[in-house]
Amino acid sequence: MDHFLYKDGVLHAEDVSIPEIAAAVGTPFYVYSTATLTRHFALFQEALDGLPHLVCFAIKSNSNLAVLKTLGDLGAGMDVVSGGEYLRAKAAGVPGERIVFSGVGKTREEIHLALTGGIRQFNVESEPEMRVISAVASELGLEAPIALRVNPDVDAKTHEKIATGKSENKFGIPIAKARAAYAEAASLPGIKVVGVDVHIGSQLTDLEPFGAAFLKVRELTQQLRADGHNIIRLDLGGGLGIPYTRSNEAPPLPLDYGAVIKRTVGDLGCEIEIEPGRLISGNAGILVTSVIYLKEGEGRDFLIVDAAMNDLVRPSMYGAHHDIVPVVEPAPGTEARPYDVVGPVCETGDTFAKGRMITPLGADDLVAFRSAGAYGAVMASEYNSRPLIPEVMVNGDQFAVIRRRPSFEEMLARDTIPEWL
Structure with a gap:
């Protein structure tokens, strides 16, 4: 469920009409619903009710400070994968004890940043990384809490570019080597083993892979405890999918996901951490664009809009589907026609x-791309020297620009021409 609905024939974000925002900021732009973010976070809290837990929002899905503060104020932790995301979480007011640092390529500088600024734990992806964390922590006279990310070799049954839990993927330590890696961790100075981490992929629409992975984590946890390790946390990652279409085939609900967690690892006495991103932010945002031209082609019509692949890369990169709807609701009985919806970037992939x-639709008509709150603005670029587009947040009948569109002068000022030219 989201809070983007037609009222009196016009699409609204909560109680604000989309044309009102378009008139204020111009198109294209992203708009996020506070009510939807709040509701989706609450669903995960409810799903894990009865277990000690922390819901850590995956910042990589949407890193706007207003989004992070909204969730942080509700008690969310944050899952970060870079020093920049760590600083964003702190800037949004989230304390270090609610920040988990994931990612396969943490640098010494990022590890130093997190240790000195405060960190709940590092999710360690390899033995070499673990040794660097040990060295940095020892230099600082600190102890780094860690969970080793294990790769369970489970097929997440999702897009190949967002599957992370199979043996050929770059993520984690093979689960067969986990006990040896934990033994080394216990021997290293500046390291405190606190848990086990697993994450098998994104946009999962079937609970079976989760169950298979969590049972492997259960078995490993019991083995590690028998080896003498004090495993107090299980970080089970994120990955639960969202409905990108308005069909009757909806992915499992957070409550169902929580039931799998309780059934497989709920009796181990561990604090449960999860890292949802897409399901919290995905349907909490839309991309609004204007029609520039209607172009009649050979056997097909092109709807050319002012948003492009640099603003929303998912369709070009993943072949992803987003429902595309007119902002002004069509009159009953209006017959739909097939269009290729394309942007103005000089790439055939800008489709x-x-x-x-x-x-x-005709020129200047407003169009909305639904389910664009995750992996939309965060993956945007200035390709073709197109400015990053505004982000707007709505709260009831209020809206605010939470990232403005930069001017061309600001974009050009970032470049420097060397003295010899």
Whole structure:
């Protein structure tokens, strides 16, 4: 469920009409719903009710400070994968004890930053990384809490570019080598083993892979405890998918996901950490764009909009689907037509949809791409020297620009021409 609904024939974000925002900031822009973010976070809290737990929002899905503060104020932890994301979490007011640092390539500088600024734990991806964390922590006279990320070799049954739990993926330590890695961790100075981490992929629409992975984590936890390790936390990652279409085939609910966790590892006495991103932010945001031209092609019509692949790269990168709807609700009985929805970037890949059935539109009409709150603005670029687009947040009948569109002068000022030119 989200809070983007038609009211009196016009699409609204909560109680604010989309045309009102468009008039204020221009198109294209992203808009996020506070009510949807709040509701989706609450669903995960409810799903883990009865277990000691921390829901850590995956910042990589949406890193805007207003989004992070909204969730942090609700008690969310943060899952970060870079020094920049760590600083964003801190800037949003989230304390270090609620920040988990993941990612396969942590640098000495990032490890130093997190240790001195405060960190709940590092999710360690390899033995060499573990040794560097030990060295940095020892130099600082600190102790680094860690969980080793194990790769359970479980097929997440998702897109190959976002699967992370199979043996050929770059993530984690093979689960067969985990006990040896934990033995080394226990011998290193500046290291405190606190848990086990696993994450098998993103946009999962089937609970079976989760169950298979969590049972492997259960078995490993029991073995590690028998080896003398004090395993007090299980970080089970994120990955639960969202409905990108308005079909009847919806992914499992957080409550179902929570039931799998309780059934597989709920009796181990561990604090449970999860790292949802997409399911919290995905349907909490839309991308709003304007039609520039309607172009009649050979056997097909092109709807050319002012958003492009640099603003929303998911369709080009993953072949991802986003529902595309007119902001002004079509009159009952209006017949839809097939359009290729494309942007103005000089790439054939700048295509959002092919043959998509949409009611007829014309120049300057507003169009919304649903389910764009995750991996939208965070993956945007200035390709073709197109400015990053505004982000807007709505709260009831209020809205605010939470990232403005930079001017061309600001973009050009970042470049420096050397003296010899």
